[in-house]
Amino acid sequence: MAPKSSSLASAVLLLIAEATAQVSNAHVAFTTLQEWYNPSTGLWDTAGWWNGANSMTVIADLAAVDASIVQDAIQIFETTFSVAPSVNPSAGIEKNITAHGIMQTTYPAGWPDDTIVATADPTNSTSWLDGANDDAEWWGLAWIAAYDVTGNETYLNLAEGIFNQIASGWGTNCGNGGIYWETTNHYVNAIASELFISLAAHLANRVSDSASTYIAWAEEAWNWFAATGMINSEGTINDGLTSDCVNNGQPVWSYNQGVILGGLAELNRASPNQSYIHSANTIAQAAIAALADSDHVIHDTCEPNCAPDATQFKGIFIRNLLLLHRASPHDLYREVIEACATSIWANDRDTSTNQLSIDWAGPYVSSANSSTHSSAMDALVAVISV
Template identity: 55%
Template sequence: MLFSSRCLLAPTLLSLFLAESTVADQAKSRAQTALSTLQDWYNSTSGLWDTCGWWNGANCMTTIADLAALDPSAMETATYVFNNTLIRAPASNPHPGPETKANNKRMALWGRSNAVNASQWLDSAYDDDGWWALAWIAAYDVTKKPAYLQLAEGIFSALTSAWGTQCGGGIPWNPTDKYVNAITNELFLSTAAHLANRVPSRKANYTTWAKREWDWFAAQGFIGDNGTINDGLLDNCKNNGDTVWSYNQGVVLGGLVELNKAAPNHTYLESAHHIAKAAIKTLADSNGVIHDSCESDNCAPDATQFKGIFMRNLVKLHKASPDDVYKRIIESSAKSIWENDRNSKNQLSVNWAGPFHQPVDASSHSSALDALVAAAAL
């Protein structure tokens, strides 16, 4: 009888395995197609993607790196983009840095000891700097090219000189405005934690910075009563109650996953789960598709990028600490994008629930590609 039960069980398990393999292969195929479409916007002269901005370019590059990490067929595109963007993109920097005199000295010292010039990637917005640091870390992860990691280190080195706000810690969003927002500080956390796990000789330094940022961030008013993260702080350092953007719920997840890897502490993943669950409750519709509140107005120019960033980091949390809720949200969003938010050119627009509508650009498309890549990573 026991033998018979095992014989019956084996085909069932095999069927489940084959079904999951088919879903994963389908997700990967869709991501490959979307990558090809994204590259229609890539400008080999500028090293960036036409129709979207400087910081969006960093996110386009990151999602390409994430796909290449899963799919060797994407490596040729990825390595070309990394190499070309490294050379070409600095000329398109809208506000070339470094942003402060302190950074001028710091970057001069950095440039003498490294082959890369991190100051070319500073643009007087500390959040933009963080996006590029994470993009170059992602490029390093799939190529192991030291220059990419050195570049990320240089950018982060510049960011540390901005530490200290009227709220007793953290960094402002740019050198000339004292506004303290969530995303800039989440990017600081995530960059420090990523570097801690990739630069053994300076692990202690980067881990200290990551812990310092998280301890300060968690003690501030960024996280609302329902567990979601608002946009930033008032001058009195209280939660400003501004929009619960999806990307603010996302970057922190990846940062906490990396920090937990660098310095294991069960509270880091507990905090990540708390934020992720609250975000899903707030941002997902009844079909499990993620939304931002601006979609009726097309979310231009910046928020077109936001949801993909959430998905990119949600899958990192799921891989580190699996949860069926996250799997459902990722699969539902990716499925809806492909079936309801795609035109005949395989372009992907801003409302993942559909229907597809213009305008569409490299930002909205690469954001949706993030969701497809997340589904392929499950």
């Protein structure tokens, strides 16, 4: 029998090898993601405006745990900050839900390359608004992620400005609360309202002189959300409310289950209250029961035909599940994150290009794009920290 010290040393070496492989996989994914990056638009080709915010966020999350890519990340942030407003698709963006509950974002013809305009002031929050409130909120969270890596106050100020723009539309429907999906389409839905909670809570932990204001916003929005009925009897979250302000029964999308987890974890950090963590754990475990297969790999019901929007959803769930796991560690969350990352690399990767596709359990579905890839990359980055 090997001495205990030898067994311990072997276990440590195995853990080091696993951690090294996880970082290596994330590096490869980062390099591949950047093959889609277009420095003339500051976005990632083959996906939309809000997807760009999520691509930037996963790069920031990788930079936060891997100093070797920080300089590359800083350059990406600076480029996107400078030029992306010139292709803001505000003139002509439309959002709708198909008869099957699939989210659809339509962009102006020729967007983005044929719609470049004179560069707007990137420090002005209105330069990041496109008429869809959730899109603006994604950019607010992306600039907070960039701030966390760089300490650049300009990014944090921009996130504040975006939040203040969205906050001006709070409470015009459904029990004096909620955020419309679009400014011209008065659909009160889960994602825009959850992002509002999360953005307020993230700001509360970073803007010390206004922390109480952001805490109050996050608490008000969460109390409203929890009372709407969007959280169904199974503990998962449907997509939104009808015009009569009741749960519309639309699909249980992974990103709706995820964003609230990160928002509640951040709110608990800003204003500790065990009820926030309890609610987040209840939703997370219900979501895993609903969305994970027998191998703990997460799926959305639209697979493999989730374009153009739902290709992004699962990575958002995993990103926010990690935030909850940091606040309230749970073996199930670790197992899900590890299972997703392992399966993506083994079963959902084109080994000739290292592109990552939509079905994380595999087999690889051709063709991948920057949305499917950045979403899967969220899991590869999250597993580094569990």
